[in-house]
Amino acid sequence: MAKIRLDDLTKTYKGKPAIEKISMEIEDGELMALVGHSGCGKTTMLRLISGLIQPDKGSIWIDGLDVTKTKAEKRDVVMVFQENLLFPHLTVAENIAFGMRMQRSPVRKRMEKTRELLDLMQLPDLEKRYPSQLSGGQQQRVALARVLALDPKVLLLDEPLSNLDPKLRDDLRDLILKLHKDFKMTTILVTHDRDEAMMMADRIAVMYYGKLLQMDKPINIYNKPVSREVASLFGQCNFIPGLLNDGVFQTEGYRFRVPALKRGGRVEACVRSEHIKVVRPENDRPMGVITEKKYVGGQSIIKVAVGNLIFIARGSNYFDLEIGNQVGLDIDWALVSFNGLKNQA
Numbered sequence: 001m002a003k004i005r006l007d008d009l010t011k012t013y014k015g016k017p018a019i020e021k022i023s024m025e026i027e028d029g030e031l032m033a034l035v036g037h038s039g040c041g042k043t044t045m046l047r048l049i050s051g052l053i054q055p056d057k058g059s060i061w062i063d064g065l066d067v068t069k070t071k072a073e074k075r076d077v078v079m080v081f082q083e084n085l086l087f088p089h090l091t092v093a094e095n096i097a098f099g100m101r102m103q104r105s106p107v108r109k110r111m112e113k114t115r116e117l118l119d120l121m122q123l124p125d126l127e128k129r130y131p132s133q134l135s136g137g138q139q140q141r142v143a144l145a146r147v148l149a150l151d152p153k154v155l156l157l158d159e160p161l162s163n164l165d166p167k168l169r170d171d172l173r174d175l176i177l178k179l180h181k182d183f184k185m186t187t188i189l190v191t192h193d194r195d196e197a198m199m200m201a202d203r204i205a206v207m208y209y210g211k212l213l214q215m216d217k218p219i220n221i222y223n224k225p226v227s228r229e230v231a232s233l234f235g236q237c238n239f240i241p242g243l244l245n246d247g248v249f250q251t252e253g254y255r256f257r258v259p260a261l262k263r264g265g266r267v268e269a270c271v272r273s274e275h276i277k278v279v280r281p282e283n284d285r286p287m288g289v290i291t292e293k294k295y296v297g298g299q300s301i302i303k304v305a306v307g308n309l310i311f312i313a314r315g316s317n318y319f320d321l322e323i324g325n326q327v328g329l330d331i332d333w334a335l336v337s338f339n340g341l342k343n344q345a
């Protein structure tokens with residue numbers, strides 16, 4: 001277990017920053033998911049923490065010690081990659097014991113630990129097989145067992161589930177969560193999958209072109225994104241420009257009561273489509289006209305034109321909604337964020 005602190009970390013490649021002035025703290029025993037578009041610097045961040053590469057500026061602290069210049073093998077940090085990189089000429093048991101052998105731990109201890117990990121990782125009777133004789137999910141379990149054998153303080157997972165089919169992915173996700181619960185190892189998980197990040201992480205860090213945009217609990221990342229970029233990464237969002245004053249948001253001639261906010265002025269409301277319901281117009285005063293409709297299971301995704309704006313909303317399939325219908329919109333303003341202003345409700 002270990003607390004990680006990154007202080008003003010910067011890494012450039014050929015003059016272009018891959019990581020730019022990132023500072024953050026990851027708590028002892030926390031599972032943090034690192035998300036962001038392809039090329040935003042996620043793997044670079046893991047490589048810096050593991051010691052595989054050196055930063056140009058800034059420092060890395062583990063358990064209160066500055067490890068910026070400490071060699072990778074002395075950091076108690078291990079990394080599991082998307083491609084598991086098992087040694088093809090070693091059996092499963094030999095792969096798991098490899099790191100312990102390098103550390104010259106006694107044979108008996110190695111054998112005991114290997115057996116323990118084979119059980120823990122649900123790899124019964126596979127110890128004598130070679131990596132080429134295993135499924136993708138089994139290979140990833142061996143890769144995890146091999147790094148866990150080293151009793152690391154920090155576990156770095158670089159998209160470990162991305163090459164697996166959905167069933168294996170679910171199983172391994174559950175296993176990683178169980179391991180994290182049992183061992184409480186400080187863990188950073190890089191993932192492209194927003195649901196995976198939401199489901200697994202204590203907190204999510206969102207990166208964008210080498211910078212850290214937001215780090216918060218999954219629910220806050222979802223409901224209170226600090227910017228358009230964060231909002232869009234976690235699902236469909238409507239960005240509605242308007243004027244906010246004294247608990248009233250005005251847009252396209254409509255006035256909405258919203259939870260009291262400290263500041264106001266010209267803002268952009270970020271409203272998730274699942275927080276807008278298409279309803280029958282109230283008092284014969286429709287808000288807009290349906291321009292598009294798509295069925296998705298029990299409900300529909302519906303585009304509604306309101307003045308010059310298009311709202312993407314949800315509608316129940318029990319209520320007759322057709323293109324051209326005049327409708328009202330029921331918006332859950334308690335779950336709306338305004339241009340990065342935190343909702344004070």
Ligand SMILES: Nc1ncnc2c1ncn2[C@@H]1O[C@H](COP(=O)(O)OP(=O)(O)OP(=O)(O)O)[C@@H](O)[C@H]1O
Nearest residue numbers: 013014017018036037038039040041042043044045
């Ligand atoms: N060894 C390198 N030499 C030059 N540029 C590099 C090197 N490694 C990474 N980069 C660049 O640094 C940036 C960040 O790369 P990185 O691999 O960290 O992104 P990522 O967020 O992990 O991407 P992905 O999700 O696609 O794996 C990219 O623009 C990449 O091209």
